[in-house]
Amino acid sequence: ETGVTQSPTHLIKTRGQQVTLRCSSQSGHNTVSWYQQALGQGPQFIFQYYREEENGRGNFPPRFSGLQFPNYSSELNVNALELDDSALYLCASSGGTGRPNTGELFFGEGSRLTVL
Amino acid sequence: KQEVTQIPAALSVPEGENLVLNCSFTDSAIYNLQWFRQDPGKGLTSLLLIQSSQREQTSGRLNASLDKSSGRSTLYIAASQPGDSATYLCAVRRTGGAGSYQLTFGKGTKLSVIP
Numbered sequence: 001e002t003g004v005t006q007s008p009t010h011l012i013k014t015r016g017q018q019v020t021l022r023c024s025s026q027s028g029h030n031t032v033s034w035y036q037q038a039l040g041q042g043p044q045f046i047f048q049y050y051r052e053e054e055n056g057r058g059n060f061p062p063r064f065s066g067l068q069f070p071n072y073s074s075e076l077n078v079n080a081l082e083l084d085d086s087a088l089y090l091c092a093s094s095g096g097t098g099r100p101n102t103g104e105l106f107f108g109e110g111s112r113l114t115v116l
Numbered sequence: 117k118q119e120v121t122q123i124p125a126a127l128s129v130p131e132g133e134n135l136v137l138n139c140s141f142t143d144s145a146i147y148n149l150q151w152f153r154q155d156p157g158k159g160l161t162s163l164l165l166i167q168s169s170q171r172e173q174t175s176g177r178l179n180a181s182l183d184k185s186s187g188r189s190t191l192y193i194a195a196s197q198p199g200d201s202a203t204y205l206c207a208v209r210r211t212g213g214a215g216s217y218q219l220t221f222g223k224g225t226k227l228s229v230i231p
Contacts, residue, residue, distance in 0.1 A: 006159075033217055042120070042205055042221030043160070056218050090159055094217045102167070103148050103209060105217060107160040 002027045004093050004108035012114045013081050021076040021111045023091030031095035032074040033105070034066060037088040049074055050095070078113075086115045118143045122206055122222035129196055130230050137191040137225045139206030144184050150219065151180050151191050152205040160205065164191070168211075196229045203227070 005024045013019050025032050031050045035043035045058035049068035063079040072093070078085055089112075092105040119142045129135050139149075148167045152160040164173045164180040166189070172181040179192040193200060203226045207219040 004159075031217055033219075035219075040223070042207075042223045043219075045218045045220070048217055058218070088157075092160075092217075092219075102165060103217065104150065104162060104165045105207075105219060106162060107152070109159040112157070 004091055004106055006089075006091050006108040006111050008111055009109065010112045010114075012116060014116050015081055015083060017081050017115075018077065018079045019081060019113060021078075021089050021091075021113075023074045023076070023093075023108060025072045025074070025091075025093035026106050029093035029095055029106070030072050031093065032068055032072065033092045033094070034074070034076045035090040035092065035107075036060075037090060037110070038084075039087075043090055046076070081115045083115050086113060088112050118146075118208060118210060118220045120206060120208055120220050120222040122204075122225050124225060125223065126226040126228070128228040128230060131196060131198060133196050133229075134192070134194050135196055135227070137193070137204050137206075137227070139189040139191070139222055141187045141189075141208050141220075143210070144187050145211050146184065147209045147211045149180075149182055149189050150207050150209070151178075151189075152207065154203045154205060154224065156203075163204075193227075196227075198229045198231050201227055201229050 033048040034046040037043040048056040088110045092107045151163040166182045177194040203224040205224045207221045
């Protein structure tokens with residue numbers, strides 16, 4: 001069973017640029033959610049995708065957007081990067097088809113974004 | 117709005133000691149509670165999941181309890197080892213319909229086990 005994979009692992013951008021982060025969900029999971037974790041803080045919920053539609057969003061501005069594809073993989077896009085966007089971005093997958101759904105979330109290793 | 121607090125923020129213990137990490141949450145209407153481990157600069161590893169109808173879950177040297185009415189959970193680690201050194205995060209999932217997987221996290225407890 002393949003776990004949650006994210007790419008890239010590290011990247012550096014400058015203020016005002018745009019970034020796309022990618023996530024492949026764990027095999028059999030149909031729901032993907034994204035979290036932002038600033039240094040020394042707990043992860044903060046950005047949004048969640050289910051059946052290719054956003055069905056939950058945290059307190060993040062519209063310049064944070066996403067996509068989910070038919071194979072349940074997902075992208076997080078951030079436009080007009082700000083210094084405060086520097087963080088670890090975590091993707092989690094959950095749910096599933098053909099198996100009992102415990103509601104447990106499984107996370108990837110994250111993408112470390114630095115905005116200069 | 118759900119708030120999750122973890123105390124202490126940091127803990128240092130000698131190897132072999134048993135220890136307890138605490139987590140409290142303000143809204144008892146939760147679907148489940150999950151404990152995670154995070155190594156520096158890494159992602160989250162799920163340790164234990166407790167459904168709202170359960171009182172505790174065990175996995176190896178780890179035991180997590182849940183008292184939903186008082187808004188508390190504890191993670192008990194028996195016979196601690198240096199390899200247990202990491203940050204431990206508690207997260208609660210609110211009740212909701214299908215697809216509601218939003219977790220609210222605490223800031224974590226940073227554990228150091230001294231050989």
